[in-house]
Amino acid sequence: MGATFSEKILGKKAGEVVTVSPDFILSHDNSAAISQEFAKLGVEKIKNPDKLVIILDHVVPASAEKYALNHKLIREFVSQQGISNFFDIHHGICHQVFHEAGFALPGKLILGADSHTTSYGALGAFSAGIGRTEVACLWATDEIWLRVPETFRIEIQGGYAAGTFAKDLILRIIGDLGADCANYLAVEFTGAGAQNMSLAERLVLSNMAAEMGAKNGYFEPNQMVLDYLEGRAQLEFEPIFSDPDAVYERTFTFDLSDLEPQVACPHTVDNVKPIHEVAGIPIHQVLIGTCTNGRFEDLEVAAGILKNRKIHPSVRVLVIPASRQEYLRALKAGLLEVLSEAGCVILNPGCGPCLGAHQGILAPGETALSTANRNFRGRMGSRESAIYLASPATAAASALTGKIMDPREYL
Amino acid sequence: MRKGRVWKYGDDVNTDVIFPGKYTYTPMEPPEMAQHALEDLDPEFAKKVKLGDVIVAGKNFGCGSSREQAASCLKFAGIQAVIAKSFARIFFRNAINQGLPVIQCQEAVDSLGMGDEVTIDFSQGKISGKAGEFKFPRLPDSVLGIVEAGGLIEYTKQKITSRES
C-alpha cells in the first residue's frame, strides 16, 4: 500500500502523531505577540534563528502608533536574536515574498503563524498554519507535534472556459464541498488541469485550501516550478510525490470547461453562487490584491478589462500588488498606468484592507467586492458591511459598472 | 491508568456548546470554567462529572471557534480523555496543547454507551471496558509529555530547564 505526499514527508501513516522539526517558520506582524509568549518560556535565545522568516506585511507602513510600536518591537527582537531572514515593510505580503525569496521549496516542511501558510503547497511543500503559542514553543525548541493528515484528492480536468480563472475554480470547489470539508485533512490537486496551471494559479488554490479547513494544499512540482526556483532556492531540496497506489480519504473531480464565473457571497466563503445569480448587486468598493490574487497575472487581467475605460463614479477601486517585485513587473509592463488612468487607487504592496486594519475600511451599509480569500462578517471594517469574493476579472468588470458584473461581457 | 465513566454524545459537538461564547472574554479561574463545561449540551454534566470520566462522541468533535477554553474547561472538569470518531483540527491541537488527551477511535465510539466504565492505557494505546478492548494509535512520548505536563507552555518550560541542567 503506497503513501500519500503527507505520509511520506511526515514519515508515518495518516492518523498517527509525529514530532517534527520544520525547515522554515513564518511569522509576520504577529511576531511581537509571539515574542511575548516566547519570553514566558524563560529562554534567551531562539534555538535555530536561521529557520525563522519574519515578513512585515499586515499594516505597512504603520498607520497608527500602536502598529509603529509593534513593528519597532519586532525590529528590536530581530536584531537581538540575529534573525537574518527579516523582511521589513517594503517587500510585500508574506505569502508572496516567502516564495519569491526562495523559502517555499518542494519536499520541505514549513509552518507559519498564519492560516494561509497552506500557499506553499503550490510549490510542492508541506506547509500549514499553527497557533502563536505553538510558534513561540517552536522558536524555543525547534520541535512540534503534528498529526499526519488523511488526504482528499481533487482531480481537475479540462481547460478554462472563457472568463473563468483559478479563483472561480477554487470558489466552486469550496462552494460544493463546504468550508470545513477538509478539516484536518491534506488536499492534493491533481489531474491534467492542475498540472497545466501556472504558479500564480496554483498559489490561488493552495492559498484557499485553508478555506476548506485543510492543513495543506499540495501540487506536484513540475518543471515550471523547478525553473522558477533556479537561482532562488534557499536550500537544496528533493521533490516528494505521492505513490501511485496511495490511499486517499476521498477523490473529487472538477471540470474546468463547464465552469462559469463564481462569487462567494456574505458572510462565509462557501456561500458560493454562479455570477448570473448575483450580477447587478451594487457595490461601493473593489479590492484587487491580497495573497490570493495580487500577482502580475491578476493585475494583467484587470488592466485588460479596464484599459481605455473609466471606473464607475459610484465605486472606489483599490489595487495592491502582492509584493514589490510584482509591483515593479506591473509598473514596467505599463499595467499600473492603465489601472491608474481608469481611476484605481494604487496602494503599496501589503495586506492593505484585506484584514480591515487600514487603507480602505468599509462603513456600515457598504458592500465590497474583493479578490481576497475571506468574507467573514466585519473583516474589512464595519460589522454592518458585506464582502463578496471573486476573480480579478469579475472585480474589474464590476468596477466599470458599480455592480457585480459578469466579466465575459468585457472580454 | 484510571477508571472512568463514559459521557456519550453525538456528532458535531461544537465549541459553543462545550464552552459558551458569552464567557470567552470573561477571565475565569479553572473551577468556574469547569462549572460551565458542556453547559448548552448537557446541563447535568457539570454537576455530576467525576475526576477521570471520559467523553465519547461522534465525528467532528470540537468544531466551530478556535477558543482554547473548550479544551481546558473539560480538563478542569476532570475529564481524562475525549474519545471521538474524529476531531475538528483546531480543537485537536488545542486539546493536546492544553493538556487534554484526545483519542480517535471509531470502534470504541460505536461500542461504548453512556455510563460505561472504561480504563485507558495511553502508553499501550488501549481502551478497555465491558464492551471489549479497543486499540488506538499510541501518541508519541513527546506528545504524551505535553499532556502529562499539563500543556504546551509548561512542557516546553520543563524541557528547556532539563536541557540546561
Ligand code: SF4
Ligand atoms: S493578504 Fe489578507 S489573507 Fe493574505 S496574509 Fe494578508 S491579511 Fe492574510
